[in-house]
Amino acid sequence: MTTPPTHDPADRDEERAAHRADSVPEETEAGADDPKRQAEAVLADSDERLEDPSGTRNESTQTPGEE
Numbered sequence: 001m002t003t004p005p006t007h008d009p010a011d012r013d014e015e016r017a018a019h020r021a022d023s024v025p026e027e028t029e030a031g032a033d034d035p036k037r038q039a040e041a042v043l044a045d046s047d048e049r050l051e052d053p054s055g056t057r058n059e060s061t062q063t064p065g066e067e
Contacts, residue, residue, distance in 0.1 A: 017040045021035040021036045
């Protein structure tokens with residue numbers, strides 16, 4: 001029996017950032033000094049919102065109201 005490979009979460013984050021940096025044509029057209037770094041920031045913000053949706057809702061000016 002073989003053991004499944006372990007995946008380092010940092011590797012997964014690297015893959016996500018690389019994919020995100022190349023996947024948004026509007027941002028490519030607009031130009032970015034560092035698309036990979038921009039992608040990392042966007043994904044970090046997204047992860048934070050996913051981990052604390054009610055906190056995000058309370059802080060947001062775009063998403064008023066209760067859960």
